[in-house]
Amino acid sequence: MIIMQNTFFTNSPTLIVMVGLPARGKTYISKKLTRYLNWIGVPTKVFNLGQYRREVQSYKSFEFFRPDNEEAMQIRKACASNALKDVVIYFSKEHGQVAVFDATNTTRERRVSIVSFAKEKGYKVFFVESICDDPDIIAQNIADVKVSSPDYLNCDKEEALADFLKRIECYKQTYVPLDDEKDRRLSYIKIFNVGSRYLVNCVQDHIQSRIVYYLMNIHVTPRSIYLSRHGESNMNLLGRIGGDSGLSPRGHKYATALGTFIKSQHIKDLKVWTSHMKRTIQTAEHLGIPYEQWKALNEIDAGVCEEMTYEEIQDNHPEEFALRDQDKYRYRYPKGESYEDLVHRLEPVIMELERQENVLVVCHQAVMRCLLAYLLDKTADELPYLKCPLHTALKLTPVAYGCKVEHVFLNIEAVNTHRERPGNVDVSRDPEEALKTIPDHF
Amino acid sequence: KFMKCCDIIENLNCTALLTSSVPQFTNSPTLIVMVGLPARGKTYISKKLTRYLNWIGVPTKVFNLGQYRREVQSYKSFEFFRPDNEEAMQIRKACASNALKDVVIYFSKEHGQVAVFDATNTTRERRVSIVSFAKEKGYKVFFVESICDDPDIIAQNIADVKVSSPDYLNCDKEEALADFLKRIECYKQTYVPLDDEKDRRLSYIKIFNVGSRYLVNCVQDHIQSRIVYYLMNIHVTPRSIYLSRHGESNMNLLGRIGGDSGLSPRGHKYATALGTFIKSQHIKDLKVWTSHMKRTIQTAEHLGIPYEQWKALNEIDAGVCEEMTYEEIQDNHPEEFALRDQDKYRYRYPKGESYEDLVHRLEPVIMELERQENVLVVCHQAVMRCLLAYLLDKTADELPYLKCPLHTALKLTPVAYGCKVEHVFLNIEAVNTHRERPGNVDVSRDPEEALKTIPDHF
Numbered sequence: 028m029i030i031m032q033n034t035f036f037t038n039s040p041t042l043i044v045m046v047g048l049p050a051r052g053k054t055y056i057s058k059k060l061t062r063y064l065n066w067i068g069v070p071t072k073v074f075n076l077g078q079y080r081r082e083v084q085s086y087k088s089f090e091f092f093r094p095d096n097e098e099a100m101q102i103r104k105a106c107a108s109n110a111l112k113d114v115v116i117y118f119s120k121e122h123g124q125v126a127v128f129d130a131t132n133t134t135r136e137r138r139v140s141i142v143s144f145a146k147e148k149g150y151k152v153f154f155v156e157s158i159c160d161d162p163d164i165i166a167q168n169i170a171d172v173k174v175s176s177p178d179y180l181n182c183d184k185e186e187a188l189a190d191f192l193k194r195i196e197c198y199k200q201t202y203v204p205l206d207d208e209k210d211r212r213l214s215y216i217k218i219f220n221v222g223s224r225y226l227v228n229c230v231q232d233h234i235q236s237r238i239v240y241y242l243m244n245i246h247v248t249p250r251s252i253y254l255s256r257h258g259e260s261n262m263n264l265l266g267r268i269g270g271d272s273g274l275s276p277r278g279h280k281y282a283t284a285l286g287t288f289i290k291s292q293h294i295k296d297l298k299v300w301t302s303h304m305k306r307t308i309q310t311a312e313h314l315g316i317p318y319e320q321w322k323a324l325n326e327i328d329a330g331v332c333e334e335m336t337y338e339e340i341q342d343n344h345p346e347e348f349a350l351r352d353q354d355k356y357r358y359r360y361p362k363g364e365s366y367e368d369l370v371h372r373l374e375p376v377i378m379e380l381e382r383q384e385n386v387l388v389v390c391h392q393a394v395m396r397c398l399l400a401y402l403l404d405k406t407a408d409e410l411p412y413l414k415c416p417l418h419t420a421l422k423l424t425p426v427a428y429g430c431k432v433e434h435v436f437l438n439i440e441a442v443n444t445h446r447e448r449p450g451n452v453d454v455s456r457d458p459e460e461a462l463k464t465i466p467d468h469f
Numbered sequence: 470k471f472m473k474c475c476d477i478i479e480n481l482n483c484t485a486l487l488t489s490s491v492p493q494f495t496n497s498p499t500l501i502v503m504v505g506l507p508a509r510g511k512t513y514i515s516k517k518l519t520r521y522l523n524w525i526g527v528p529t530k531v532f533n534l535g536q537y538r539r540e541v542q543s544y545k546s547f548e549f550f551r552p553d554n555e556e557a558m559q560i561r562k563a564c565a566s567n568a569l570k571d572v573v574i575y576f577s578k579e580h581g582q583v584a585v586f587d588a589t590n591t592t593r594e595r596r597v598s599i600v601s602f603a604k605e606k607g608y609k610v611f612f613v614e615s616i617c618d619d620p621d622i623i624a625q626n627i628a629d630v631k632v633s634s635p636d637y638l639n640c641d642k643e644e645a646l647a648d649f650l651k652r653i654e655c656y657k658q659t660y661v662p663l664d665d666e667k668d669r670r671l672s673y674i675k676i677f678n679v680g681s682r683y684l685v686n687c688v689q690d691h692i693q694s695r696i697v698y699y700l701m702n703i704h705v706t707p708r709s710i711y712l713s714r715h716g717e718s719n720m721n722l723l724g725r726i727g728g729d730s731g732l733s734p735r736g737h738k739y740a741t742a743l744g745t746f747i748k749s750q751h752i753k754d755l756k757v758w759t760s761h762m763k764r765t766i767q768t769a770e771h772l773g774i775p776y777e778q779w780k781a782l783n784e785i786d787a788g789v790c791e792e793m794t795y796e797e798i799q800d801n802h803p804e805e806f807a808l809r810d811q812d813k814y815r816y817r818y819p820k821g822e823s824y825e826d827l828v829h830r831l832e833p834v835i836m837e838l839e840r841q842e843n844v845l846v847v848c849h850q851a852v853m854r855c856l857l858a859y860l861l862d863k864t865a866d867e868l869p870y871l872k873c874p875l876h877t878a879l880k881l882t883p884v885a886y887g888c889k890v891e892h893v894f895l896n897i898e899a900v901n902t903h904r905e906r907p908g909n910v911d912v913s914r915d916p917e918e919a920l921k922t923i924p925d926h927f
Contacts, residue, residue, distance in 0.1 A: 211682075224669070227683040227701065233840060240698045243685065322826060368780060372830075382691060 039151050040118040041234055043127045044141055046156035048202060049195050050168040052221065053157055056242070057129040058428050060155075063241055066401045067374055068367070069234065070123050074114055076130035077178075079106040086178040089193040094201050107137070111144055118150065125234065133202040135209075142213070153235050154215035155242065156205050161220055165195075172427050221247055241378070247425075250384035251294070252402065254395055255420040257306035258282045259441040262334070263417065266442070266468025269326060269333040274309045277439055281418045282313035284437040288420060289314060289387065298386045300324060300376075307389045318389075323372050326391035330363025337446065337465045341458050348461055352452035355411035366411050369397050377401055392444055402430050412448060417441035442468055497609050498576040499692055501585045502599055504614035506660060507653050508626040510679065511615055514700070515587040516886050518613075521699055524859045525832055526825070527692065528581050532572055534588035535636075537564040544636040547651040552659050565595070569602055576608065583692065591660040593667075600671070611693050612673035613700065614663050619678055623653075630885050679705055699836070705883075708842035709752070710860065712853055713878040715764035716740045717899040720792070721875065724900075724926025727784060727791040732767045735897055739876045740771035742895040746878060747772060747845065756844045758782060758834075765847045776847075781830050784849035788821025795904065795923045799916050806919055810910040813869035824869050827855050835859055850902055860888050870906060875899035900926055 043060070045053040057073045064071035084091070084102055091099045110128065117123035132138055138154070145152045159165060169191055173179070179187035205215055210228075216239050217226040225243055230236050258278025262270045274282065289297065299316050301307035302324035311318040332340050332347070340348050344361075351358040359365035373394065380386060380398075388398065392415050400410040402423050418441040422433040443466040451460040501518070503511040515531045522529035542549070542560055549557045568586065575581035590596055596612070603610045617623060627649055631637070637645035663673055668686075674697050675684040683701055688694050716736030720728045732740065747755065757774050759765035760782035769776040790798050790805070798806050802819075809816040817823035831852065838844060838856075846856065850873050858868040860881050876899040880891040901924040909918040 223687055225683075225685040227685065229681055230701065233837065236698075236702055236840060239701065240694075243688065243697065244694055322829070371780070379691065382694060 039149055040123060041125045041151045041153060042114065042141070042145050043125060043238070044132055044138065044152060044154045045127065045129050046132045046138070046154055046205060047158065048133065048198050049131065049191070050165050050173060051157040051159045052168060053131070054129055054172070055428060056155060056157065057127045059245060060238065060241065061127055062401070062404045064125055066370065068370070069125055071125040071127065072117055072123055073127045073129050074110045076106055076110055079110050081177055089190050089197060092194050092197040094197060111141070115148065131198055133198055135203045151231060152214065153238065154205060154213060156215060156217045158204060158217060158219050159221065164221060216242060218242065244378055244381045246381070248384060252380060252423045253387040253420055254398060254423065255285060255387065255389050256392060256395055256415060256417055257310045257389060259417050260306040263442050263444055264469050266336045266466070267334050269329040271304050273305050277441055278306070278310070279313070281437060281439040281441065282310040284439055285310065285420060286314045288435060288437060294385045296385060298383055299389065300386065301389045302326065302391065302394070304391070307391070310389050321376060323376050324388070324390045324394055327366065327369050327393035328360065328363040330360035332360050332363065336468070338462060341461045345458070345461065346454050349452055349454040349456060352448055355448070356407045366393060366397065369393055373397050403432065404429070414445055417444060442466065497607055498581060499583045499609045499611060500572065500599070500603050501583060501696070502590055502596065502610060502612045503585065503587050504590045504596070504612055504663060505616065506591065506656050507589065507649070508623050508631060509615040509617050510626060511589070512587055512630070513886060514613060514615065515585045517703060518696065518699065519585055520859070520862045522583055524828065526828070527583055529583040529585065530575055530581055531585045531587050532568045534564055534568055537568050539635055547648050547655060550652050550655040552655060569599070573606065589656055591656055593661045609689060610672065611696065612663060612671060614673060614675045616662060616675060616677050617679065622679060674700060676700065702836055702839045704839070706842055710838060710881045711845040711878055712856060712881065713743060713845065713847055714850060714853055714873060714875055715768045715847060717875050718764040721900050721902055722927050724794045724924070725792050727787040729762050731763050735899055736764070736768070737771070739895060739897040739899065740768040742897055743768065743878060744772040746893060746895060752843045754843060756841055757847065758844060759847045760784065760849065760852070762849070765849070768847050779834060781834050782846070782848045782852055785824065785827050785851035786818065786821040788818035790818050790821065794926070796920060799919045803916070803919065804912050807910055807912040807914060810906055813906070814865045824851060824855065827851055831855050861890065872903055875902060900924065
């Protein structure tokens with residue numbers, strides 16, 4: 028019997044093909060989309076044509092991109108071909124499910140050849156075209172990511188800018204956008220001016236529908252996301268996991284300090300989100316700002332291990348304890364959840380986080396690890412071991428292609444709740460080996 | 470809005486906005502304005518979208534201009550809709566104005582959050598006046614324009630819903646069709662679609678040819694984003710949705726709720742019978758979905774078709790009451806038992822879930838159900854009630870009491886503006902698991918009153 032675990036993603040791999048002039052956000056979209064898809068469990072990889080080119084040719088000037096530069100054209104075609112060969116390897120040998128081909132793909136000829144290639148291999152194709160004619164946005168993009176590109180290592184900013192603008196002109200001469208009529212059978216989304224407008228054509232399946240939904244919810248307006256756990260709770264003090272206890276006296280102190288910190292940041296229109304559990308709500312209460320409760324932000328459900336200490340888990344469920352250490356991401360507590368389940372239930376939170384601007388999320392250790400893994404592009408293996416200590420707020424600010432992180436420890440002591448993976452994860456291990464990495468508690 | 474958080478958390482000065490399991494959508498009400506020639510699916514979209522929004526907890530109502538018109542004027546012919554018919558034009562304007570007045574009442578006095586103005590709204594002039602009206606009242610506006618030039622689709626629409634409209638009660642099919650086509654021509658003369666350039670500041674989605682293509686402009690907020698996502702996932706390809714509970718389980722036999730038990734012998738029989746039934750239906754490309762629980766998986770195993778497991782389809786988590794009989798719940802948690810009877814939709818089992826939580830976790834299932842074609846969902850009583858409430862437009866009050874007996878498959882086929890339901894009892898006996906709301910829901914009631922409506926069990 029073929030049993031598929033909650034994956035209604037089509038079996039054919041999908042090739043996402045970016046389309047657009049330079050500095051239209053193709054790489055930004057490629058990386059962000061890839062990060063999202065990997066986080067929700069769809070193995071995805073970016074194939075950036077610029078990187079392939081840099082490996083075979085060190086950049087001299089925009090002349091390389093002149094449409095009449097035959098020699099360069101051969102090199103560029105060969106690079107595209109190599110990139111697509113790597114896509115085939117990714118799909119057939121590396122269990123990839125989505126490949127993002129990050130290149131300009133601005134001519135009909137190039138796109139036609141990609142579609143044939145995909146058809147021959149049995150891949151689905153979805154185009155993402157970014158169209159932008161706002162000179163301010165383009166100038167900002169160039170300043171943010173182009174002048175510091177490896178292509179311009181030895182140039183000053185003005186030289187780089189001037190050359191890049193000429194590079195764009197080279198592409199403009201042969202740029203043919205996706206056409207309403209001629210390309211009506213292709214599957215694509217056209218994004219106009221960073222999202223004020225979208226044209227969506229022939230969405231074929233679930234994954235394309237999710238991609239469209241995601242792309243329509245992201246924005247580039249500057250903002251910061253603040254992540255914090257609840258203040259230290261009474262359960263934390265006792266080294267117990269889960270439950271729904273209130274804050275300890277130090278936890279209340281942290282909540283007050285968090286409120287002071289938040290005020291000092293003078294954040295415009297801050298939204299505050301908590302879970303449905305007492306400890307996050309009590310923390311938010313000290314902030315003096317209206318907050319919204321999300322059940323989806325509740326801590327991971329430890330099922331039969333709820334409210335136990337690690338020592339008790341070792342005593343009562345030594346095998347389960349070992350299994351969890353073997354695969355902490357996928358391990359599901361009996362009658363409880365796994366990190367993988369958590370990611371699934373946090374997806375609407377992430378989607379709304381993308382739509383919002385300044386947000387403070389007051390949540391829990393496992394939940395915060397999942398959110399952080401999404402924001403900082405951590406793998407499923409790293410995720411369950413990300414350090415999210417109590418009484419430390421994180422300020423994440425999107426910058427260029429990633430996220431700047433500032434850790435703010437608010438100077439209120441708290442227990443450590445971080446348990447590293449022990450050396451011995453074998454089911455037959457001794458209790459001491461299991462308990463080696465347990466943090467101290469009362 | 471509910472302040473239920475204060476039931477759970479003592480001594481707090483609660484500044485929480487909302488305690489439901491879904492985030493708060495913007496406080497400004499939203500006016501969705503349909504745009505399009507007759508027979509372009511505006512009413513279909515209006516009703517479906519309204520059903521979806523109400524199900525996810527956003528109070529929504531349709532205001533259909535045709536109904537307002539029928540109340541003041543009995544229909545004679547397409548001549549009413551001629552653009553040069555001044556008298557009719559006054560009546561039509563008055564109807565639109567009345568409809569919008571009712572929208573104001575819905576928003577201001579009836580706690581409505583979204584109103585769908587289902588009318589052609591095909592002239593710029595009409596749309597401009599709606600936008601001013603909304604601006605003056607502080608409502609957000611989102612246009613949904615349906616553009617279709619495929620004559621087959623239009624002909625199908627007319628056959629499905631127009632010739633049987635109240636307007637054509639006394640006409641035969643051909644007369645109705647001929648008149649309706651002339652009606653469309655009247656509108657075509659003055660139809661100005663939303664314009665890329667002139668309307669670039671309006672928020673809208675244009676749907677082309679039943680969804681092959683969409684143009685989305687200026688989505689303002691979360692609810693509009695959800696509406697766009699929903700509209701982009703629905704389709705009108707004929708198909709059927711089959712709903713069934715797992716076969717009778719060992720827990721069912723003992724009158725116990727929740728848990729993760731296997732099928733009883735009769736349950737296995739049902740699963741086999743279900744497999745036979747499904748094969749007899751000769752369903753094209755059937756997808757089968759189950760939960761992660763043994764009893765649905767064991768049921769699907771008998772079907773001989775690949776199936777997908779969804780954790781979201783797991784039965785409602787009864788928290789501290791898991792695996793108890795109703796008698797035990799009455800013994801151990803009499804107050805909770807009564808609270809549940811008072812508000813079965815919103816009541817959340819301690820350390821468990823409410824129906825309202827269930828709806829929230831089933832939303833991705835519904836979205837995927839909309840994308841799919843023929844699907845069989847093998848699930849659980851509370852889950853099936855939620856799915857059925859969505860498909861049949863039942864209210865939150867009705868939902869927890871919908872009858873979903875064991876060993877009965879439901880075949881739902883979308884038709885016209887609704888859903889045809891066929892019940893198929895597969896002739897394998899099973900216990901009844903349906904508990905009606907008792908007469909006395911007071912916390913102080915006697916145990917016998919609480920247990921009055923409990924179904925029999927071993």
